[in-house]
Amino acid sequence: MEGDILDLLLQLKKEKLTPIYLTLEDIKAIVMHTCGITIVHVNAWAIARDPEIWENPEEFIPERFLNNDIDFKGEDFELISFGAGRRGCPGIALGVASMELALSNLLYAFDWELPCGMKKEDIDTNVKPGITMHKKNDLCLIPIKYI
Ligand code: HEM
Numbered sequence: 269m270e271g272d273i274l275d276l277l278l279q280l281k282k283e284k285l286t287p288i289y290l291t292l293e294d295i296k297a298i299v300m301h302t303c304g305i306t307i308v309h310v311n312a313w314a315i316a317r318d319p320e321i322w323e324n325p326e327e328f329i330p331e332r333f334l335n336n337d338i339d340f341k342g343e344d345f346e347l348i349s350f351g352a353g354r355r356g357c358p359g360i361a362l363g364v365a366s367m368e369l370a371l372s373n374l375l376y377a378f379d380w381e382l383p384c385g386m387k388k389e390d391i392d393t394n395v396k397p398g399i400t401m402h403k404k405n406d407l408c409l410i411p412i413k414y415i
Pocket residue numbers: 348349350351352353354355356357358359360362363364367
């Protein structure tokens with residue numbers, strides 16, 4: 269693995285390409301030595317899609333986290349949504365609380381239905397490329413007032 273990354277970096281250097289744009293699944297981290305500084309780019313995207321860790325990694329299966337010891341708080345390196353270690357996200361509690369508050373309110377106040385003719389298998393969970401995750405195509409649902 270290390271050898272592969274070094275080869276790749278040499279190739280990139282030769283072609284004057286910037287490694288940060290890589291999204292190759294088999295590259296979990298890129299180590300760059302420049303001007304006496306070592307920069308490590310951890311490819312969290314690839315780690316979260318590693319078939320050696322996750323079953324059907326490309327599938328949207330939120331139930332995979334039920335009865336699973338892997339946690340997102342930075343102790344388990346298989347899932348590093350908030351990073352890990354000293355430079356891990358200091359806003360984790362606020363981030364999680366904000367998400368849970370918004371989601372639980374939406375679930376509490378409405379029943380959600382798919383537009384006519386659409387099945388749950390048709391939901392597109394693809395994301396746009398980038399540092400932060402945005403859905404490629406909007407999720408359109410029908411809220412039915414519950415309260
Ligand atoms: C769901 C919401 C959020 C996610 C998924 C998230 C994710 C991340 C990730 C992956 C990192 C990089 C960690 C690393 O390099 O190891 C990070 C860093 C950081 N986050 Fe968040 N974050 C979220 C919310 C927040 C909030 C609400 C705040 C502040 C109120 C915040 C403040 C920061 C700061 C200041 C850093 C830089 C830490 C450093 O470099 O020492 N984040 N976050």
